[in-house]
Amino acid sequence: MERTTLDLWVGIFVVIGIAALLTLAMKVGNLSTYNxxxxxxxxxxxxxxxxxxxxxxxxxxxxxxxxxxxxxxxxxxxxxxxxxxxxxxxxxxxxxxxxxxxxxxxxxxxxxxxxxxxxxxxxxxxxxxxxxxxxxxxxxxxxxxxxxxxxxxxxxxx
Amino acid sequence: MLDHLLRPLRNIGHRVVNSIWRLGYASRFFLMTLLKSGTSFARFSLIMREIYFSGVLSLIIILVSGLFVGMVLGLQGYETLQKYGSEEALGTLVSLSLVRELGPVVAALLFASRAGSAITAEIGLMKATEQIAAMEMMAVDPIARIIGPRFWGGVLSMPLLAAMFSAIGVFGGYLVGVVLIGVDDGAFWSQMQANVDFRNDILNGVIKSVVFGVAVTAIAVFEGYDAPPTAEGVSGATTRTVVMSSLAVLGLDFILTAFMFRGM
Incomplete structure (x- = not known):
């Protein structure tokens, strides 16, 4: 596989993963409501x-x-x-x-x-x-x- | 005669010594991988490639199973909760079970069978076709060049996959609970937010998934590296990877849960 496509896929993967973590923290957890x-x-x-x-x-x-x-x-x-x-x-x-x-x-x-x-x-x-x-x-x-x-x-x- | 009687004892002793030796070998191997990971990180593109193979290619199975596990939790949870007239707690039930347990554990089990087995088979075949020996001949350290990137690729992918599993599972629970059955939208989310704690629940889930990631990939690379260099040996090692890492995940999960959620 070409290097740039691979980098793109890994980038998408990491961004989705971090977005999932943030969703869990903000939407599911109480990080946003309790400061x-x-x-x-x-x-x-x-x-x-x-x-x-x-x-x-x-x-x-x-x-x-x-x-x-x-x-x-x-x-x-x-x-x-x-x-x-x-x-x-x-x-x-x-x-x-x-x-x-x-x-x-x-x-x-x-x-x-x-x-x-x-x-x-x-x-x-x-x-x-x-x-x-x-x-x-x-x-x-x-x-x-x-x-x-x-x-x-x-x-x-x- | 005496020799005949002592044989079973000798067999037991042989097995115990063998398994302890193997455990020590695995620990030394693990330590070497950690010690040489600086070299692996220096060539980050190798780790990127492994994140692609064990992370990106596991996306489909993780996302689809997460969605369906969440939807089933929504259905089953609703069935039970409505008997007590507390359907609003559905959000709490779905999110807590996913974030604390099912997310890390099921994602790790899927990861072990999807990515762990592939890692073992790949390394085992490299060994069987003497690629590893060839590398050593060329003064390339196989642990830094082959094992390290695969190990770190798996360790870095695992928490992200578990987080995706939990997030899409909560969405699946929402789909079934709110959209399909008609639990109140606001109560679903507000009860969830009131009862899911960032440090106690979400962070502990992330810690679990990191531990599982280390366990699964460490077992996978070791079994591959240790596989007998034959077709049978590689297939046996692949099977052992899936079985051993699934057992390790479940065992570690109990220990971690006992430490994390004891007083709650």
Missing amino acids: SDATYTVTADFQNIGGLKVKAPVKSAGVLVGRVSGIEFDTKRFEAVVTLSLDKRYMFPKDTSASVLTSGLLGEQYIGLDAGGDEQNLQQGDKIKLTQSAVVLEKLIGQFLYSKAADGSDKDGK
Whole structure:
């Protein structure tokens, strides 16, 4: 085969290959949607985060505004310290509250932010003070059974 | 009498020693190929030629199989997912299975049977017709001149082929899922983008395909170089290349997956 045709074919091959990689990165993966440069991080303490995982979405009013970038355990207060990376485009008041929510009945867990009314906004490194822990299904069932049992014994007493 | 009894033991020992010797020979051969690859890269046109033979000529089989694997994944995935009312996860299912597993593995298996066997047969025949010996006579190093370019041509082609396989597979899944069955277009792509991570999924898939490329081409060039210089020897070596490299790909895939996706 002639040298120039061979070079042409190899060139086409390499270009298609790199284009495929780029398509995978941009269209299939989340490289284009999640840019770590344009974020600021805040922390929030939770008594219980349930099944929350790193990279879980952070949503406000249902819109994706950031992701969970780290989960640690505070050994002094025995609470979970969750680091949130929020998109710089979205600023939240200082008295915003964070809660661990579940999408759907069996869906993944995410952090929901409810904006407060403070005039100052959250800055890089701030801490969200108002938090609400995850609802643990076993505890809920336990409470329900307990209250049922209490109801039952009340009736017996009467 | 004693000699008769000891023969099976001696046979086992002979086999073990032989296989260890062969493994050592293969490792030394691999090391020599790596050490002399500077000479191969100095004549890049040789590597270009091998990329043409093992990469460009594998395009058709890779693209067609990728498309069909993606389409089948779309059909089967939809059948299962719709039972749970989560057809929108089809994009995630198709792309994750392709990018993480099927892309690198199936592309490597096809590459082993399409390009690996050709490399072995070519080198084996060169040896049988004493072309390699002739080169040595002319003070041309056969490892730098013949083995190196073929090895690097395969190693460079493999990740590109695997990426094409995954990309066209996702397109096949899209064709069946969205165009044919009617899964929501936006949900298909957005769920896919939300759940496929660049570092964890795509980059790990690329790493896998590079490892498979090294394994398949290293086995192919070694089997060719080591083939007995007869017609039977070359055919046996070609068969061994396909079998050994397929097994190596599957084994390595398990090990790599265990390391990459353990905690997820």
